[in-house]
Amino acid sequence: MKPINVGLLGIGTVGGGTFTVLKRNEEEITRRAGRPIRITTVADKNLELARKVAGEGVRLTDDAFSVVTDPEIDIVVELIGGYGVARELVLKAIENGKHVVTANKALLAVHGNEIFSAAQKKGVMVAFEAAVAGGIPIIKALREGLTANRIQWLAGIINGTTNFILSEMRDKGLPFADVLKEAQALGYAEADPTFDIEGVDAAHKATIMSAIAFGIPMQFDKAYVEGITKLESADIEYAEQLGYRIKLLGIARKREAGVELRVHPTLIPTKRLIANVEGAMNAVLVQADAVGATLYYGKGAGAEPTASAVIADLVDITRLHTADPEHRVPHLAFQPDQVQDIAVLPIDEVETSYYLRMRVEDKPGVLADITRILADSEISIDAMIQKEPAEGEAQTDIIMLTHLTVERNANAAIARIESLPVVQGKVKRIRLENL
Amino acid sequence: MKPINVGLLGIGTVGGGTFTVLKRNEEEITRRAGRPIRITTVADKNLELARKVAGEGVRLTDDAFSVVTDPEIDIVVELIGGYGVARELVLKAIENGKHVVTANKALLAVHGNEIFSAAQKKGVMVAFEAAVAGGIPIIKALREGLTANRIQWLAGIINGTTNFILSEMRDKGLPFADVLKEAQALGYAEADPTFDIEGVDAAHKATIMSAIAFGIPMQFDKAYVEGITKLESADIEYAEQLGYRIKLLGIARKREAGVELRVHPTLIPTKRLIANVEGAMNAVLVQADAVGATLYYGKGAGAEPTASAVIADLVDITRLHTADPEHRVPHLAFQPDQVQDIAVLPIDEVETSYYLRMRVEDKPGVLADITRILADSEISIDAMIQKEPAEGEAQTDIIMLTHLTVERNANAAIARIESLPVVQGKVKRIRLENL
Structure with missing residues (x-):
């Protein structure tokens, strides 16, 4: 021929x-x-x-x-x-x-x-x-392999640079800036790494997947995009202690009210297969009504x-x-x-769980004040670590994992917690998905 | 329309x-x-x-x-x-x-x-x-998604019944027969489980994948098929100690001389993603020249x-x-x-590594005799455990992992080891793939 x-x-x-x-x-x-x-x-x-x-x-x-x-x-x-x-x-x-x-x-x-x-x-x-x-072959899988299904959500490690950086931060306990330099030296990050580390590249890919998963137009301008530049090693360690790993996920989820489309650092239970995708590798987990969960893994670049x-x-x-x-x-x-005109929801309306880390004075009643605020906002606590204060220090860390709540709700509660006189500075907040 | x-x-x-x-x-x-x-x-x-x-x-x-x-x-x-x-x-x-x-x-x-x-x-x-x-969607991935590649090998956990049984044996330390009964009660195994536990079902699937991966006719009658009925909990435990997990794999590998097509219990390094596929889930790992390794995971039945x-x-x-x-x-x-007429190799010509467990008298020189036989056959040892004999016993277990060798060669060495007067009974042999 x-x-x-x-x-x-x-x-x-x-x-x-x-x-x-x-x-x-x-x-x-x-x-x-x-x-x-x-x-x-x-x-x-x-x-x-x-x-x-x-x-x-x-x-x-x-x-x-x-x-x-x-x-x-x-x-x-x-x-x-x-x-x-x-x-x-x-x-x-x-x-x-x-x-x-x-x-x-x-x-x-x-x-x-x-x-x-x-x-x-x-x-x-x-x-x-x-x-x-x-x-x-994730486009083919979504578009043809899963064609019988209503796709409910997908979550992907779809940027090798950031996954490499997160793996190294965890393995070596090094801060973000040092690992970024190493990644650049090894060719895993570009000289100007902005698109990767700020989550823009992952958001492009999540946008494309959301469109073919749900039959909606591309809506990149509505995507919520948060990179990994503000992640601290301490949070990676606390997450490990609680049985979670932190990954930069691109998430698209169909809800009654619309579609969630978001990229941000996310705690995932360590026992999940996708939590064990390390280095520059990529993986996409898809939840669909007939087939259940399927996962696709391999090299995402090169x-x-x-x-x-x-x-x-x-x-x-x-x-x-x-x-x-x-x-x-x-x-x-x-x-x-x-193709249906279903809107991407603003991040305020997203439903997720949270990892919260706050620096507090080591005084009686502090924990009671904080848990009262969360209870008032109907946010329930799934797990907690309260560290002993270090020798000679009057302050300590409290780490909490919450159950599902709406982001607007979580933001309001966090603002109230931050206004407590016993709480120092800002509450560190990372989203958590049980997948 | x-x-x-x-x-x-x-x-x-x-x-x-x-x-x-x-x-x-x-x-x-x-x-x-x-x-x-x-x-x-x-x-x-x-x-x-x-x-x-x-x-x-x-x-x-x-x-x-x-x-x-x-x-x-x-x-x-x-x-x-x-x-x-x-x-x-x-x-x-x-x-x-x-x-x-x-x-x-x-x-x-x-x-x-x-x-x-x-x-x-x-x-x-x-x-x-x-x-x-x-x-x-593994057929679609192999046939269309990876169409640019020369596929080198694939290895799959493609029978949920046996993977469920192996996961349970490992988690609970129970013998095969007990777990099979549990699996039958839960509906994970049929009343007559022969096709599953003897590896026949996995061999059917491996045969189909070998044909589309390499462009060869179906050659089920040439497949080597070994099930999990003879696996002992002791070997699952020793494997764990050495950093391996035992899975029933369907393997198809293209070699110069022909195609390997085989189903058998296999040790895999625990750190591999596919080693962590538990319960009734399935996964297929494909190695191809352009894309490298990709993995496909999900429910294999239902x-x-x-x-x-x-x-x-x-x-x-x-x-x-x-x-x-x-x-x-x-x-x-x-x-x-x-479609090319490439023959499936007899199991004797397969290249793999081995886990060997033998019961020996606790005497000086025993290990030297065994390692001499392996060296004579040009089989090198990758790792070894020699257990202390239990209180009051004169015998003990030696467990060895070998590097790659041809099965015929391994069989000959095993026969010589079994003929040593200090070795009791048969050598337990399980194949090992580093994937």
């Missing part, structure tokens, strides 16, 4: 990996796909690098727009990243009737609705397995794991491009006219 | 679950699939049960053959089980141009080659996500988890049935003319 011609935009880490894997496993992939898949054109500003990676027999250009309008190209793979030129190129490729594969989670989380709507009109596919959790997802999309498109568009897998798992 | 008409053969546990989930989530499933999927006919010997589960508006019959020849039926779901009438019905359905969904691992592992070949000739699909690991997989297949077929057959996902992941 006639080969499928692919135009590759951007030959950085993932682009290079895609080239390598497609070449190394050419025979295996063709035996599966039934026809050859060939990268015939590569666009990159760095033509020298492109030449080195792509070798002979591939057209090279520094003009990506010439690729997305090239009538010889069947599928465009966008690996440039960012919202700017990537958005223009993807829309132009769609306009020219090309299928698109992208690993660009920022682009989809922010401009996905516009892109999918354009693709729908043109009858082309936009595939994005590589945008979430690297090589783990040249070849991400290339694995890009190529899986290339093969899917190769298979489906002759099918009539109505019978293809819909971009957001649900048919375009069936 | 016109609904897809489904004929259901067998309305037992999974059939009932399929009915329930399809009805409960009808709206959600139709929003995804783009057209209604309706069970219009149910065949079961027990018409009274069928009536109770299916309710009004569904044609009931005790003649399954009338369903597979009914021109109104688009897809036949076979949930009868076994190799006998199920095989005839599936082949007859194919002959009549119907797509087939089945959860029948025994049928596919034993007669899969014949069935897929018949389906290929007729241009129909046979889907079987429910045949392996219940609701976990009415609704299995129904989740059956319905995912129904939706897939609904989507693909209008595509030309060349562009569908091939039954064995590879195009039919690309």
Whole structure:
């Protein structure tokens, strides 16, 4: 059969990996796909690098727009990243009737609705397995594998940089800043790590998963995003003592009133499988009504794991491009006219449990005052540690785990606790999910 | 769009679950699939049960053959089980141009080659996500999600009954026979548990996964199958002391010389995620060249988890049935003319590590004799425990973990060790995989 011609935009880490894997496993992939898949054109500003990676027999250009309008190209793979030129190129490729594969989670989380709507009109596919959790086929699992289910919630460790940092903080008892430097030296964190450590990258991915899990539009602007920069080693240790591990989770949960979409450090019971996902690995736990809980684990980043997802999309498109568009897998798992306008809830309305750490004077009645405030707010306590004050100190730490409550409620109680004269400074608050 | 008409053969546990989930989530499933999927006919010997589960508006019959020849039926779901009438019905359905969904691992592992070949000739699909690991979309992951990869090996906890028994033996220190009775009382084991506890069920599933992972025919008759009936609590405890957990694994590994396909109790390092899969849960770990290790975890049995997989297949077929057959996902992941005749290796040629436990006289020189035999066979020792003899006893246990060796080699060394006069009885041998 006639080969499928692919135009590759951007030959950085993932682009290079895609080239390598497609070449190394050419025979295996063709035996599966039934026809050859060939990268015939590569666009990159760095033509020298492109030449080195792509070798002979591939057209090279520094003009990506010439690729997305090239009538010889069947599928465009966008690996440039960012919202700017990537958005223009993807829309132009769609306009020219090309299928698109992208690993660009920022682009989809922010401009996905516009892109999918354009693709729908043109009858082309936009595939994005590589945008979430690297090589783990989580998009396929959510969109096709669990298609019989009402998905209730999902929770994912979907940023390797922050999971590596949290694992190291716990293992070595080191503060955040030191471990971040180590992660940068090892290549697990970028020179400017803001998007990772502030939770933005995880929120992009959680937004994409929420859309295909619940059949709702991308609503990245409504997501609650809190990173790991303020986590202290002391809290990681206290959590361990209470039988919990702290992970940066991306959570999407469907409730009567709307959808919760949030990224924040979260205590999880240590006995849960997902609590034991360490280092730069990723995992997504999905709770659905028929199948129950399923978990998907693997490498969430890197040249070849991400290339694995890009190529899986290339093969899917190769298979489906002759099918009539109505019978293809819909971009957001649900048919375009069936996507529902369910709002993301403000963080105030989220329901979760809490880990609370407060510094108090070691006096009788302090605990009574605090528990009274919580009881008044109908927040019940699940576990507590009260430390003996250190030698010669008049203050000590109280650590509490609460049962489920609404965040607005918890905030009000915390404000009242902070106003007690015996409580020093702010109450440290980390959310807790039993999963 | 016109609904897809489904004929259901067998309305037992999974059939009932399929009915329930399809009805409960009808709206959600139709929003995804783009057209209604309706069970219009149910065949079961027990018409009274069928009536109770299916309710009004569904044609009931005790003649399954009338369903597979009914021109109104688009897809036949076979949930009868076994190799006998199920095989005839599936082949007859194919002959009549119907797509087939089945959860029948025994049928596919034993007669899969014949069935897929018949389906290929007729241009129909046979889907079987429910045949392996219940609701976990592992068939889809192997066949589509990891399509860019050369799969190197996979190892799965793919039988919930035996995993439940092993978890209980470890937790409670009880012998196999007691825990089996408990499992039967709880409904985790059948009245005749042979297929589960002897490893046959796991071998059916491992056979199916080996075929789609490597693009080879089903070769169930070549699989090595060893169950858990001879496992002793002492070995579970010694394994724990050495940092390992014992699981019944189904393993498929591609080697230069052929494919290893084997089911047996296996020591796995406790720190591996898969070692922590407890109770009746299933998990499959896949090692592939581009993506690295990925793991898939969830419920491997039960009415609704299995129904989740059956319905995912129904939706897939609904989507693909209008595509030309060349562009569908091939039954064995590879195009039919690309399935390779790679032989399954005899167990003698398998490469693995070993846990060895032997009862010896507590005399000087015993250990030297044993280690000399292992050294002669070029088997190196990774770890060892020599117990102090119990008060008043002249004998003691030696436990050894070896590095990788060929099974034939290990067998020869074990025979020589057993022939030493200071060694009592047989050497207990359990295979070990570092994964």
